[in-house]
Amino acid sequence: MKLSIRIAAPVMERLRRYHLAAGKHAEALSYVWARAVERKGEILVLVPHNAPLKLFAPDCFVRQTAGNVQLCPDVLNGMLIGFAASDFNCLINVHDHWFDETTTFSSTDDRDDLVFxxxxxxxxEPMLLQHPHIGPVRRIHNLSLVLAQKGVEARLVNTRSKRRFLKATKFSVIGEQFERPVIGIRGNASVADDMFTRQKDFITPDKQDMLANLSVxxxxxxxxxxILAESLARCGVGSMLLIDDDELSLSNLNRWQGGCHKDIGQPKSKILAANLKRMFPALCVSALVSSLYATEAEQFLVGADIVVAGVDNDEARYxxxxxxLQYQIPYFDAGVDVTIEPDSPDFRARFFxxxxxxxACLECTQIELYQRQKTLDAYQDVVTAEARRNAGYVTEQPEISAPNVYAINQRSASxxxxELLNYICGWQPMATSILESWKSGIHERLSRKVFPEPPHPSCPICGYYAGVGDAEKLPRPRAFALAALQHLDGCIDVGSLSANASL
Ligand SMILES: [Zn+2]
Ligand SMILES: [Zn+2]
Structure with missing residues (x-):
């Protein structure tokens, strides 16, 4: 069983300000209410930007010294009653080793964690069972987190389990730049890989390490x-999960990187995985031949550190x-658009x-990235949705396959x-959207510095659903859900209705 933590940067910043302020010479204690998601072989703890954070004034502590802190029992009980009434299932207690650069739990921490x-x-837990009116009965995950100046250590504590401590192996801070603080005391730096000699001056060893431990x-x-897959593998991404339900056809060969005639008829994700493995034997790569909306794809996606998409329809993007947002994963999307009307073509590449x-998210951003209402309306209607999918390519004219060429895919993939490298390395403020048009020569890069559009307070998607994990069901398209039901009755083949999630 593995433990991974995803914490929103604004929460991490507030915790650091409270626990690690310059000139502070006393240990402090705080609590965060969060959600834990149990997957096969993994527990994920999600701490979204709006997670309730309980920071205490000095007079809330009975004792507060350089290396020891204890909360007044009344304050602790008040906090616990609030937690009981909420629907959060993970209680995080945070303390600090402000005197350490990187740190590990002490034997005093072991004792305190076990007592708590x-x-x-x-x-x-028995109180919740006996008095269900206080709050929803649920299994509580007890997470202990210790902060040092540059590192962290986190673990789940459970005195009911044979394994009383489960230490986190992944700790991701989801912010303007992807951050992975050192977990525990820093070990030996990883052995330099000669393959990356020519990029070591701008992708420093710690960032190269981060790429190697990244699952995309x-x-x-x-x-x-x-193209995206090869680009990511070449710059050093260590683990990739490929999802697509389509097979390679002759008409794909004008733009499918690495595609050969002998591969025609084979699933694209499998061919791509085999090609990547041949190029980079050390790469950890798995392929799933499945629609994006299948539950197995969801399992794949939820475990990823970053989701990258090159899909051909807006429904998939939504x-x-x-x-x-629900599972707190940064999402990078590339798209292309070739128009051939009225007499000369234009090639547009898009990124967000x-x-x-x-x-802000796709549903509340002020930038009209895609035709939001049209897309949402179209997929509420089962017949239209089916027609669009069966056409293979989703365009305004479902009967026509969208025109496409290798060069424009390269442009968008690049x-x-x-931007993905920039997100890991933090060279300059990240871009939230880029739009390029070949004909008019437009290249618009909207960075966070120019257009710092935060999550919209009234948007349910990036507000309410942020980090809820399994507490809410994902809204699968109605047509897909219907097809899945009919498939159970043996009336209709789900394959013909599944989303064609590739260009
Ligand atoms: Zn400690
Ligand atoms: Zn939103």
Whole structure:
């Protein structure tokens, strides 16, 4: 069993200000209410930007010294009653080792964590069971987090389990820049890989390490996806999950990177995985031949550190927007658009990034990235949705396949590739959207510095659904849900209705 934590940067910043302020020479204690999601082999703890944070004034402590802190029992009980009444299932207690650069739990921490956990298991949980009017009965995950100046350590504590401590192996701070604080005492730096000699001056060893430990889910293994995958693998991303339900056809070969005649008829995600593995034997890559809306795809996506998409329809983008906010995953999207009317073509490349807790989302941004209402309306209507999917490509004219060419896919993939590296390395403020038009020569890069559009307070997607994890069901398209139901009755083949998530 592994433990991963995703915490929104604004929460981490407030915790750091409270616990690690310059000139502070006493340990402090705080609590955060969060949500834990249990997956096969993994527990994910999600702390969104709006997670309730309980910071205390000095007079709330009975004792507060350089290395020891204790909260007044009344204050602790008040906090616990509030937590009981909420629907959060993960209680995080945070303390600090302000005197350390990087740190690890001490034997005093072990004792304190076990005492607190016994109280939770023996008194708090039974109290919830006996008095369900106080708050929803649920299993409580007790997470202990210690902050040092540059590092952290976190673990789940459970005195009921054989394994009383489960230490976190991944700790991601989701902000304007992707951050992975050192967990525990810093070990030996990883061995330098000669493959990256020519990029070491701008991708420093710690960032190269971060890329190596990054798990990226790629949705859509079409023309765009085939280029994106190779680009990510070449710059050092260590683990990739490829999702697509389509097979390679002859008409894909004008733009499918690495595609050969002998591969025609094979699933795109599998061919791509095999090609990548041949190029980089050390790369950890898995392929899923499935619609984006299948539950197995959801399992894949939820475990990823970053979701990258090269899909051909806006419905998929809205679904990914919601999924990534719900599970706190940064979402990077590349798209292309070729228009051939009235007499000469134009080639447009688009990019956008949605970072939970930092940027506005696809449903509330003021930039009209995609035709929001039209898309949402179209997919509420089962017949239209089916026609659009069966056409293979989703355009305003469902009967016509969208025109496309390799060069424009390269253009769009390169926009995303650069922005993903920038997000990891933090060279300059991240871009939330880029629009390029070949004919008019427009290149518009909206960065967070120019257009710092935060999550909209009244947007349910980036507000209410932020970090709720499994507490809410993902809204699958009605047509897909209907097809899945009919498939159970043996009336209709789900395959013909599944979203064609590739270019
Ligand atoms: Zn401690
Ligand atoms: Zn929003």
């Amino acid at each position: 956990d016994r109280y939770l298991r023996r008194s708090f 889910a790629l949705v859509g293994c079409g023309g765009l996806g085939s 679904f990914l927007n919601r999924l990534c 990034a949605i970072v939970p807790g930092v940027t 926009l995303l590739g650069m």
